[in-house]
Structures are given as C-alpha cells and as structure tokens.
Amino acid sequence: MPTTNLAPTLPDASDAALAAEAGARLAPHLTGDALPLRLADGQDLLLPARAAHLLRDLLAELAAGHAVALLPLPANLSIQQAANLLNVSRPYLIHLIESGRLPCHYTGRQRRIPLADVQAFQRQFETEREAAMMELARQAQELGMGY
Numbered sequence: 001m002p003t004t005n006l007a008p009t010l011p012d013a014s015d016a017a018l019a020a021e022a023g024a025r026l027a028p029h030l031t032g033d034a035l036p037l038r039l040a041d042g043q044d045l046l047l048p049a050r051a052a053h054l055l056r057d058l059l060a061e062l063a064a065g066h067a068v069a070l071l072p073l074p075a076n077l078s079i080q081q082a083a084n085l086l087n088v089s090r091p092y093l094i095h096l097i098e099s100g101r102l103p104c105h106y107t108g109r110q111r112r113i114p115l116a117d118v119q120a121f122q123r124q125f126e127t128e129r130e131a132a133m134m135e136l137a138r139q140a141q142e143l144g145m146g147y
Contacts, residue, residue, distance in 0.1 A: 007069065008063075008067040008068065008069040009067060009068050009069070010067040011063075011065060011066075011067075011068075012060045015062060015067050016062060016063050016064070017063075019058075019060075019062035019063040020059075020063035022059050023056055023059035023060050023063055026052070026055065026056055026059065027056060028135075029052075030049070030052055030053060030056060032049055033049055034046040034047060034048055034049055034051065034052075035047040035048075035052040073085070073115055074115070075114065075115055075116075076105075076107070076112040076113065076114055076115065077112065077113050077115055077118060078110065078111075078112065078113075079093055079094065079097075079111055079113070082102075082113045082118050083121075085122075086118065086121070086125075087116055088124060096115070096121075097111065102117060102118070102120070102121050103117050103124045
C-alpha cells in the first residue's frame, strides 16, 4: 500500500484550472449514493459518497489556489487533538469536559473524546454563535447604530 503524503499541496495555475473543471463536472453526479467511475484502463470503480464529497471539496480548494493537506483523525481523539480541532486551548477543553458540555471516556488513564461528539459540539457552538450575532445585529438596528 502506498504511503500517504500528509504535507500541504499548493496547486500551480494549471492544477487549479484542472481542479475547477473536474469539480464542475463532478458536482452534478453527487446524488448521495456511491459515485460510479470508469478508470482509464476501462475498469469500473464505486467511490463512497463521503469520499466523493470530500473529493469535490478538495477540488474546490485547489481550484481556489489554496494549499490542501490530508489530516486523518482517529474515531476517538486525545485531549490535544480535540482541542486542536476546535481551535481552543487544552485547559479550556478540559473545562468543557468537566462541566459536562463535552463527553469523554477513558482508555487506561488517557481521556478520549469521540470525533462525532467533537463535531456535534462544534456544530452546536456555531449555531449558538450565529444566533448571538443575529441578536447583536438586531439590537444594533433597534438602537440606530448603523449596523
């Protein structure tokens, strides 16, 4: 099995143009089911739906000229991995666990947090943040602050 290159890849102009074309051609075929592909040697391949959506996102980032890196994550994250993913400090993440806002379990003496729970927390936090920003904008409008 080939090793995975985890280093960021920065596309050149030619790669960005190819990625834009490939992404545009791929998008209409993402129906939620596995994506059937025909390889250059004529063999058929079924790409899982999640992989096809990741490929679409990868192509969009490359088309925009952004560097892209693959970051595999285990199903259960360490405290530091979860903190990095949420972009918070390790002590703050521990506070979230101890206050019951984020579940964890122990593997030996090490705390582990299910990736699905970290992602759910992240979605909930984004929803709350958006609601707070909308409320601030509403109040600013009421007070005639010009926002």
